[in-house]
Amino acid sequence: MPTADVPLRKLGFLTIGTFDGDDPRPGMEALLTQIQLGEDLGFDSAWLRHRHLQHGVSSPVAIMAAASQRTSRIELGTAVTPLAWENPLRLAEDLATVDLLSGGRVNPGISVGPPMRWDDVKDVLYPDTADVEDFSYTRVDRFLRAVGGEPVATAGTQGIEVFSDRVQPHSPGLRERVWYGAGSLRSATWAAEQGLNLLTSSVVTGATGTDFAAIQGEQIAAYLDRNPDGRVSQGLVVVPTDTATAAQREKYAAYAAARLPRTREPQGPGKLLFAPDLVGTSEQIAEQLHAHAGFRQVTEVAFALPFSFDHEDYVQILTDTATRLGPALGWQPAG
Structure with missing residues (x-):
């Protein structure tokens, strides 16, 4: 476990891949450039977060497919794919395809629950079945059976057409690389019982206190x-400022300050509690992480990039994370 004496084993980063709604391609190209930079810097993984109906990555599988052809080593993950928006069988087909194209580098992160803004999207997403769709853990089970190669239909032939009983293509090992995005004690426990890997983030749900680190640590x-x-991987928002310009440091500090009020008490009916963003020198951030009850129990991280920053900011943050913060945590670059 990464204390001051025990090194961090794997270092990754997480992004939503923002773009201009009127001209999306430059933002997508910048995202792919950032993933390539991550590989060059020795990061172990790059993770994509879904942003449906927003100016961010709505199709991580497509982005991973493109990134897999521009990189050779870095692992590619989703953190997370909300299964409520997906057909589990079709998603399994797409992920297996990209996993094979990448040489076994895909880490599917998933979650369940009704889609965000359900009342706004249900008539478009599920016009005929909205009232009977199951957004419980059963949806995860459907996905795991499909991605794991279990029978989903009857094998046979129709005329000259030959049909398999399992999802094609099948990528051996992909099932073992499935992660569950958990924010509550119940979901973390359930993920363990299913043999899934665990993704934690900068938010916990159902919070009854205000000590984020203690709740996540539990x-x-x-x-x-x-x-x-x-x-287990942790995904706090972490922004090292070692080589940042004065203007960048000011921007980063303002960003964190604007988000700080939501960290003081649980928010909304779901009692969401957010972690404060960690902004400062690598030495300062490393000291904070080594004291964090959640971080002290993990050997992997996927630090989240802040939203809505410029490409040059992400280059600076990624570079400082890999060359200064990572080593301060005992991590060594891959490759």
Whole structure:
């Protein structure tokens, strides 16, 4: 576990890949450039977050497919894919295809629950079945069976057409690289019982207190108690400023300050509690992380990039993370 004496094993980054709605391609190209930079800097993984009906990545599988052809080593993941927007069988086909094209580098991160803005999208997303769609853990089970190569139909032939009983293509090993995005003690425990890897982030749900680190630490401990061999990754918003310009430091500080009020008490009916963004020198951030009850129990991280920054900001943050913060945490670049 990454204390001051135990090194961090894997370092990744997470992004939503913002773009201009009137001219999306430059933003998408910038995202692919950032993933390539991540590989060059030795990052172990790059993760994409879904942003449906927003100016961000709505199709991580397509982005991963493109990135897989521009990189050779860095792992590519989703953090997370909300299964409520997906057909589990079709998603399994797409992920297996990209996993094979990438040489086995895909890490599917998934979650369940009704889609965000359900009342606004249900008539378009599920015009005939909205009232009967199952957004429970059963949807995860459907996905795991499909991606794991279990039978989903009857094999046979129709005329000259030959049909398989399982999703094609099948990518061996992909099932073992599935992660579950959990924000509550219940979901973290359930993920452990299913043999899924655990993705934690900068938000917990159902919070009854205000100590984010303690709550997240309790969730990770419960997971590891039930699945000690499972992988756990933490995804706090982390912004090192070692080589940032004065203007960048001012921008980063203002960004974190604007988001700070939501970290002081649980928000909304879901009682969401957010972690404060960590902004400062790599030395300062490393000291904070080594004292964090969640971070002290993980050996992998996928630090989240802030939203709505410029490409040059992301280049500086990624570079400082890989060349200064990572080494301060005992991490060594891959490759």
